[in-house]
Amino acid sequence: MPKVTAPPLPASGLFGLIKPSGPTCMSLLNRMQPLLSKSKLFVDPEKVEQAKNAPKSRKRRKRGGDVKLGQGGTLDPLADGVIVVGVGKATKQLTRFLDCTKEYRTTCLLGCETDSYDSEGAKVRIAPWKHVTKELVEEALSQFTGQIKQTPPIFSALKMDGKALYEYARKGIPLPRPIEARDVTVHSLELVEWLGSSHSYSWPDKSLSEDEKKAVEKALQGVNEGVSLKDKPETSTETNSSDVIPSAFVLRMRVSGGTYVRSIVHDLANTLGSAGHVVTLQRSRQGQFVLEPEGDDDRSCIPWEVFEKALSDSGEVDEDGWTEWERQVLQHIEVVQ
Structure with a gap:
């Protein structure tokens, strides 16, 4: 040796x-x-x-x-x-x-939003995903590059007036004010692999009950009356079949400290007119x-x-x-x- x-x-x-x-x-x-x-x-x-x-x-x-x-x-x-x-x-x-600067590689699965923004959480809503293409994702990435503002998810331990955000969400208590957005820097963001349906990922089995959804909506509507967590499935019966596998893609990013990778995936999917959550996350660099x-x-x-x-x-x-x-x-x- x-x-x-x-x-x-x-x-x-x-x-x-x-x-x-x-x-x-x-x-x-x-x-x-x-x-x-x-x-x-x-x-x-x-x-x-x-x-x-x-x-x-x-x-x-x-x-x-x-x-x-x-x-x-x-x-x-x-x-x-x-x-x-x-x-x-x-x-x-x-x-x-x-x-310090950090680098990540993450996989987004389209069509489903979860409370934690990743596959460990429960389904909050489903949304159309069939229209999303590799080209659409690449075009949208510029909106999430550079200095951007991120709003932490309501299901987080961040506190507002001494109470964790997730407590407002679970109890249906309206937020006293909007969740404060944070300034972060995304130095680079790129689509490195379009998986399409060639993967083994699936939406979580666990989902929020209707009462739980109403509680979350009530909390969010305290600052945004237009918030709705209603499902918006694909219009085609074929694309709603359990045999159809939603598209997924892999992103690589280099970001400043304090950046929520899960929020980037969540917000990007919304921008694409869909929903999405993280199914894999790897930190490849820390300093x-x-x-x-x-x-x-x-x-x-x-x-x-x-x-x-x-x-x-x-x-x-x-x-x-x-x-x-x-x-x-x-x-x-x-x-x-």
Whole structure:
């Protein structure tokens, strides 16, 4: 195995982790914590030995250990890709990754709007989609490029007058005022693949009840009387058949911090005279941490599977005393003094 150079120990630093779709970011950090807290890479060797020999306490320590650990911006459970992990003193630098440039690849499925704007949510309404073509999508992208304003979805945890927006929606309480739009920058936005009906995605089975729809409408109509969540299916019986697969397409975008990718997909579908939601979402870049390095300053990331394997089997140590997961961290870490 190639030699790895260890920084002054115990180390503090940043590294990119490749999150799989499914688990939350926090659950991955919680699972990593015991590994890091028993490694001489991040903990004084004497403390590592003391921890090994100390009797097990019934009280669970925070995240399973003493090493400070954090993330520079979370991803939804549905999403996969880059998250930046900070260890030790480097946790103080994680806030800069909240506002840094990020890149995403996402798939939009047409014809159905959900409350969460992605496939994890419930159907809110269906709309025509057959008229949408690759050319129409490409023509509409310019409206969502540059400095734009985004309105967060009503089913979000953002607060208005001390109450989460989703509480207004679920209880049918009219919003006191419009949801404040945010200034964001979309540096680039392109259609990279038109899937048409050649895919395996489908609309969610879960849907809002009529009472739930009325509650959401009531909340929204407090600021926009014309809001309607009524279904508008295709006029053709053929295109409403369960055997017909709605069109989907893949977008790639480079955006500023604070940009809602799901909102771009939702708003774009509405502009196209349809409805749509996210069915896949991958973050390919967060700052200098990327899935596929291109420039000299880019840093590749560690697949989650490296840590998952170490949790079940620590594996052999090399001649310098490092396990495989520690070697991976040493190869990828950006040391912070």
